[in-house]
Amino acid sequence: MFCKVAGIFVYSDQADIAREIIGFARLNGRQSVVLTLGEKDAQALQNAGADKIIAIKGESEMIENYAQAIAVMLKDESAELFAVGATPRGRDLAARVAGYLDCAMVSDIAAAGFEGDQIVCTRMMYGGAVQQTEKLSGLSVITIPPGKFATAQGEASILSLELPADNRVSLMETAPIVKEGVDLSKAEKVVCVGMALDKAEDLQIARDLADVMGAELGCTRSIAEERHWLPVESYIGISGAVIKPKLYLSMGVSGQIQHVYGIRDAGLIVAIDTNEKAPIFKAADYGIVGDLYQVVPMLTEALKK
Amino acid sequence: MSQVIACYKWVADEADIRINADLSIDLSKAKGKISDYDKNAIEAAIQAAAVLGGKAVGVTFGTSDAKPSLKDALSRGLDEVCYIKAQEASQADGAATARALAAAIKKLENVSLIICAEGASDTYSRQTAPRIGAFLDLPVVTSVSKMELTGNTLTAVRKLDDCLQTVKVDLPAVVAVLPEINPAPIPGLKAVLAAGKKPVHELKAADLGVDLSPLSTISEIKGYIMDRKNIIFNEGDLAEQVKALVAALRKEGVL
């Protein structure tokens, strides 16, 4: 046994989220045992306040391939909870471990805490229209998005552990994604474009407005992922960036719930759209019903004065 | 003949959800739909089945409300649908859903590939593919933005936060595709007419031999309301509206 009392086992491929999950364990008076793939990631978390760090060694470079071995370990260690950073890799690992354990799992929690032995989690449903609270008993799995908990401090000992990997999926090639966009979560003003734009060159209309406003440029998921006109980190919403600028201004964005989830905490929301019934107007403080190709250049001119 | 499975879910359209003054939610006006991204999973299964020379089979776990999904799914080009019709679906969590789907898939022969979407538009839990993989002890590849089949080998590109990974796996396998994998065409009239003649296999909870009760207990459900000013500038021509907007933003002190 690595920890003397039932504790929280932690994994995230992003060290910042791992630190926050350790903070979550501390906050709830639980011991934390952090799993990393390799020694390097373990050392990076050594001062993060965990009780123990287990550096996994094995034949695969993909953490997902250790899911079954991790499930066995959690059981053997009488773990109380497996809390994983909500990233693509983390969600995959977490759900696979939950599958092997056939245990309860809550994905992308908005809030989580303990009531006695039970874990109480709140999460969004229907793209953010509905908030659901769930209670979990016994060994369970949750995934935690970044920015939910304060980090902790303190030295942890590192233990190296050989685990068997499931090598049926083999990694052939890794190409890093160079982040081209800005970190929208820190932007004070954001101009957001939607699918109303006819062609990539028309982004200039939005860029011109953003420049006079001193705003960053964001977009809806479809602009980034279907049309590939802006980098992935530029899209806002439940599966993209969650932002809290003082001012958010959208053009040709219908305002579907999944997008609006990402701008809930914006100070002011301004919408420009041809369709007066577009849901974005219900989410907006100010709006103009009109063609962005007309309205936006006029607005840019007006702001230059 | 090999079978390629597309898992899909019939969900309430989130755009039709009404939130009452006490924050309780009203789904009575909500139309059903095949979860948005499941349409991409269905299309991916059809394309994979064509390459493998097999059948594309939809599997869905739903209550009696999910019946209209059958014709919709078949009109998108699936050859058959297996419909697990069970009231338990209305209360299912990730565990129960994966158990139901995996148990139904286990009954099918020569399954070479199981395709799920990234996540359903109602829960967006993103658990189904990995859980089915664990349940059937099959290899899993998630976040797939591109895939290619050569013989019995699948090569996939996974889109992660920090990198693109190219991975290889021998079939059978479970895959979760991102919506960008394909454009999921809208079915034509001919396809809609043909759908009525395609086979549907109905399974009941009792046929599966697995427990379909959820493992988590829902203690509260409440709606979220945006409280915003909702001021539309519609006085005068566009130039005046723009002027009014600029004045309002200056007054708010956000410019």
Ligand SMILES: Cc1cc2nc3c(=O)[nH]c(=O)nc-3n(C[C@H](O)[C@H](O)[C@H](O)COP(=O)(O)OP(=O)(O)OC[C@H]3O[C@@H](n4cnc5c(N)ncnc54)[C@H](O)[C@@H]3O)c2cc1C
């Ligand atoms: C599980 C799930 C997760 C999702 N996650 C996200 C997410 O994180 N982020 C996200 O953005 N989306 C997300 N989506 C997609 C989301 O549901 C919408 O499909 C998407 O946000 C719509 O993008 P849009 O507003 O650019 O396009 P559309 O909905 O096509 O809207 C275009 C708007 O432009 C207007 N318009 C057209 N021409 C003009 C003109 N000349 N001038 C002005 N207005 C014009 C139209 O009236 C319309 O309102 C998700 C969906 C699902 C199912």
